[in-house]
Structure formats: C-alpha cells, structure tokens
Amino acid sequence: MQRQSTRRRFLTTVGVVGTASLAGCSNITGGGSSSKQPTASPQPTQTSSNETTSPGTDGNGSSNNNDSSTRGTAVDDFEGDVSSRWGISYGKYTVTKQDAFQGSQSLVLEPKKNAEKPVAKIFRSFYPDALDLSKHDLSLAVKVNKPKDIKIAAEIIAPAESSMLTATRYIPLELDGWVRFDLGYTSKRGEPVMDNVSEVRLQIGPIDDQFQVLVDDLRTFPKPTKGKVMFQFDDGHISAYEEAYPILKENGWPGSVGVIPDAVNAQDRVTDQMMKEMGNANWDMIAHASELLPNLKEQEQRRILQQAQQYLKIMGFKKGARHFVAPYNRVNEATLSLIDELFETGYLFGACPNNAQHPSNPSFISRVQGTDIRGTRRVLDIANEFNQLAVVSYHAIGSGDDALSVDAFEAIVDHVENTDLDVITPSQLVDGKGW
Numbered sequence: 001m002q003r004q005s006t007r008r009r010f011l012t013t014v015g016v017v018g019t020a021s022l023a024g025c026s027n028i029t030g031g032g033s034s035s036k037q038p039t040a041s042p043q044p045t046q047t048s049s050n051e052t053t054s055p056g057t058d059g060n061g062s063s064n065n066n067d068s069s070t071r072g073t074a075v076d077d078f079e080g081d082v083s084s085r086w087g088i089s090y091g092k093y094t095v096t097k098q099d100a101f102q103g104s105q106s107l108v109l110e111p112k113k114n115a116e117k118p119v120a121k122i123f124r125s126f127y128p129d130a131l132d133l134s135k136h137d138l139s140l141a142v143k144v145n146k147p148k149d150i151k152i153a154a155e156i157i158a159p160a161e162s163s164m165l166t167a168t169r170y171i172p173l174e175l176d177g178w179v180r181f182d183l184g185y186t187s188k189r190g191e192p193v194m195d196n197v198s199e200v201r202l203q204i205g206p207i208d209d210q211f212q213v214l215v216d217d218l219r220t221f222p223k224p225t226k227g228k229v230m231f232q233f234d235d236g237h238i239s240a241y242e243e244a245y246p247i248l249k250e251n252g253w254p255g256s257v258g259v260i261p262d263a264v265n266a267q268d269r270v271t272d273q274m275m276k277e278m279g280n281a282n283w284d285m286i287a288h289a290s291e292l293l294p295n296l297k298e299q300e301q302r303r304i305l306q307q308a309q310q311y312l313k314i315m316g317f318k319k320g321a322r323h324f325v326a327p328y329n330r331v332n333e334a335t336l337s338l339i340d341e342l343f344e345t346g347y348l349f350g351a352c353p354n355n356a357q358h359p360s361n362p363s364f365i366s367r368v369q370g371t372d373i374r375g376t377r378r379v380l381d382i383a384n385e386f387n388q389l390a391v392v393s394y395h396a397i398g399s400g401d402d403a404l405s406v407d408a409f410e411a412i413v414d415h416v417e418n419t420d421l422d423v424i425t426p427s428q429l430v431d432g433k434g435w
Contacts, residue, residue: 072139072219072360075131075200076124078107089201091120101141101178101216109204109213117206120213124200130159131197136220137388138183138200139360142171145212149173150204151351152213154183156192157199163190165386169350169366174294177333180217180361184353184389185382194386221355224434227383228356229421230391231255232347232367234288234325236263241274243397243406247413249281253423258288258325261311275315284320284425285312287343294332305338323347323426325393329367339363344430347391353379356389357434367391370412371404377415384419389429 076085082095082105091111100106111118133156144150149172156165167183204213231248233240236259248255257278263269270278275285287308293301305324312321322344326335329349339346340363350366359365368379370392383390392412396403416423429435 071358072221073136075138075218075220077103078216078218079103079105082107086122086124089121089123091115091118091204093120093122096214099143099214101143101180101214103216106143106214106216109202109211109215111205111210113210118208118210119203119205120211121201121203123202126198126200130195131200132195133158133197133220134195135222137223137355137360138167139180139219139221139355140183140202140215141178141180141217143178143214143216144171144176145214147207147209147211148176150207150211150213152215153203155199155201155203156183156185156197157201158192158194159196159198161189163192164188165192165382167352169352172330172348174330174332175336177336178214178216179336179364181350181364181366182221182352182354182360182388184350184355184366185386186352186379188382188385219360221360222357222434223355223387224357225387226356227353227385227387227419227421228389228424228429229380229383229416230389230424230426230429231370232258232286232325232391232393233397234258234393234395235290236260236270236275236288237396238268238270238274239397239403240394241270241278244394244409245278245281245283247406247410248423251413251417251423253413254282254284254425254428256284256286256320256323256425259285259308259312259317259320260288260290261308263290272315275317279317279320282425284323284427285315285317286320286323286325286426287312288325289327292328292330293326293335294330298334298338301335302338302342305342309342319427322430331364336363345426347393347426349393353383353388353390356383356387357432359389362430365389365391367393370394370409371402373404373408373411376412380412380415380419380421384421390421 094108095105096108097105109120111120142152151168151170154167165185166187168186169181204211233244236257240257244255265271279285289304289308291304309321324339324343324346326348345365346363347365347367351368352366354365370376376392379390394404397409398406
C-alpha cells in the first residue's frame with residue numbers, strides 16, 4: 001500500500017516504536033520473569049462443553065439479537081470441577097451457582113483481605129495438547145460487582161513467558177451486568193507461536209480497592225487473514241471534514257463521523273453539505289449523542305438513541321444509522337440493551353483491538369484513543385500482525401483541547417499505509433464476508 005507523498009513521513013515525526021503503554025493500558029503485574037510462580041498446577045482436562053452453548057444472555061443482560069453467546073467454540077465454560085483446570089497465582093476464587101453468564105455457574109475472583117495491592121490472577125495450562133489460536137481470537141464474559149470501574153487483563157503464553165501476548169480491556173463505570181468482549185492484544189513479548197499456546201492467565205487489578213469480578217464462558221471466535229482499522233471522529237467536529245477527510249482521501253480511505261443531530265451546522269461542526277460530500281466518498285455518518293446516558297432512565301435513553309438514528313435516516317445516511325458511539329464512553333445495562341436492539345454495532349473506549357471478522361459482542365466494540373501516538377502505533381502493529389480490528393477515535397484534528405495535531409494524524413496515516421491493514425467503516429465491517 002505504498003504511495004508517493006510530500007507529507008512528512010512518520011519516522012521523522014515521532015521516531016521509532018517505543019515501549020510506552022497505551023494510555024491506561026499498561027502491562028499487568030505478574031508478567032515476565034519477575035512474576036510470582038503459580039501455587040497450583042491444574043490438570044489439563046477438557047471442559048464439559050467444546051461446542052456452541054445453548055442460547056442465553058448476550059453479555060449485557062438481555063436477549064441478544066446478534067446471538068453472540070451461541071457462536072464460537074468453548075475453551076472453558078467454568079462448569080464442573082473448576083479447580084481441576086484453573087490454578088491461582090494471586091488472590092482467591094470461588095464458584096458461584098447464583099449468577100452465571102451461561103450454564104449453571106461462574107467463577108468469582110477477589111483479592112485476599114488486607115493485600116497491599118488487591119489483585120487476583122488465575123491460570124489454565126494446556127498440556128499435552130496446546131491451544132491453537134493461530135486462526136481464532138479469545139472472548140470472555142465478565143460481571144463487575146465492585147468497584148464499578150475496572151480493567152480485565154489476560155496473558156496468552158505461547159509457549160513460554162518469553163513469547164507472550166497481553167490483552168487488556170476496560171469496563172465502564174456504570175456497567176455492573178454481564179458483558180462479553182474480545183480479548184484484543186495490547187502488547188507483545190518475543191515472537192509468540194499462536195498454534196502452541198500453553199497457558200492462559202486472567203487477572204483483575206492491581207487496584208487500590210477491594211473488588212469482586214465474575215468470569216465465565218471463555219471461547220474462541222474465527223478471525224480473518226488480514227487485520228482492519230477504523231478511523232472515527234466524534235461530535236461532528238468540523239476538523240473531520242477540513243483536516244481528516246482530505247488526508248484519508250489521498251489514500252482512497254474512508255472514515256466515520258459520530259453525528260450529534262442538534263450540533264450539525266453549528267459553529268465548528270460539520271454542515272449538511274459536508275456530511276453529504278463525505279457520505280458520497282463512502283464515509284459513514286454514525287449516531288452519537290451529547291448526554292451521559294447512564295444518568296438517564298431507560299425511556300429517555302431510548303428516545304435519544306432513536307432520535308439520533310432517525311435523523312441520519314432522514315438525511316440519507318441509512319447505512320451509518322446502523323451504528324452508535326456511546327457518549328463519554330459510558331454505558332449501563334439499559335444502554336447496552338438498547339444499542340443491541342436498535343443498532344448493529346456500538347463503540348466505546350476499551351483500550352484494545354477486537355475480532356476483525358465478527359466481534360463477539362457487536363454492541364461493545366472497543367476503541368483506542370488516537371491522541372496517544374506511540375500507543376496507537378503499537379496497537380496498530382499488533383492488530384496488523386495478529387489480524388485484529390483496531391478502532392482509532394479522535395475528537396478533533398488540529399488545535400484545541402483533546403485535539404491531535406495535523407502532523408501527528410498524518411504520521412498515524414503514514415504508519416497504517418505501511419501495514420497490511422484494511423481501512424474500513426462500521427458499515428463495511430458488518431456488510432463484509434463472515435459477519
């Protein structure tokens with residue numbers, strides 16, 4: 001995907017790839033040679049279900065139109081004698097039959113009382129038959145009981161700690177119901193051999209508070225042979241048209257704009273004509289809003305989402321009207337249920353990539369913040385190498401608060417150009433092969 005360009009090249013703008021972590025997405029404690037050794041070695045037994053499970057909840061507490069809970073293949077359903085398969089490195093876990101994503105039970109992870117840094121970490125070994133993730137991604141269901149704002153991390157050992165991947169996903173503040181999500185890779189050590197995964201580790205924390213997190217239904221989902229990237233621009237800021245649009249157009253690439261209906265044609269916002277021009281160039285105009293939805297009753301949330309969707313349909317953006325960006329990256333169970341009912345995909349900050357063929361929970365697709373240049377580069381490189389979907393979000397390009405400079409955005413575009421990633425829109429994702 002090379003092209004001739006007079007724009008400043010990426011390497012002269014920000015230098016070589018660094019080791020700094022994506023904002024809020026650092027490596028989890030316990031990785032590498034300094035980690036505490038596991039206190040147990042679970043026997044490599046098969047879970048009670050190696051095929052698709054029976055229909056259940058969608059991971060946000062409601063029946064799932066996308067039916068994500070019935071796709072994929074189970075790695076571990078956390079049924080039966082969990083202790084025969086999962087060991088504990090830090091904290092503690094218990095089995096509960098009172099609350100499960102699917103089946104009859106789930107696993108409750110908690111730190112030990114009075115721990116200096118509350119953390120819980122469990123692991124499952126795959127021996128003698130290794131876990132093959134060369135053509136699949138992992139997905140997990142979790143429920144955060146306390147505190148409300150937390151991150152879930154996984155380490156994929158392939159086949160040793162010297163060759164491993166880390167996946168980290170943030171769960172928004174108000175979401176306290178079950179939710180499924182992809183374990184998108186956020187950092188890499190060595191050269192992982194993905195058809196020879198010997199161990200999977202799941203970790204909560206460390207944080208400065210006690211917590212209780214339930215986990216269930218670890219499964220694999222097929223992935224494509226190439227990775228993908230989306231560029232999303234929130235709030236209908238005019239820089240999406242004046243700065244990002246011509247830069248991406250130079251490559252023949254589309255993007256998407258999160259449109260707040262009442263803000264169109266306002267100062268520093270896109271106009272009707274700008275939206276039409278970008279739409280004619282295969283850009284998606286997707287639904288967005290300005291209200292903090294979890295603060296509102298479900299009926300009011302429904303009105304706002306329907307209004308945003310209906311506006312786009314009336315303006316001729318029917319494809320884009322199938323997608324929604326959560327305001328302030330905040331959702332609760334009611335919000336996710338409405339997104340699942342009204343839209344085909346939903347997006348919010350999660351700090352990691354996603355499955356690039358069919359995300360395991362289309363209403364909960366993770367984005368990364370494009371203003372962190374080094375972190376964005378790292379996620380793009382990992383998505384490229386392991387065929388995942390990176391959704392990069394911006395508020396504004398140019399100057400001002402939360403804005404990325406034009407030079408820095410051009411640098412990110414140049415970096416994508418030197419990968420094999422396909423640049424797509426939300427509509428191209430759902431209309432593509434394998435959805």
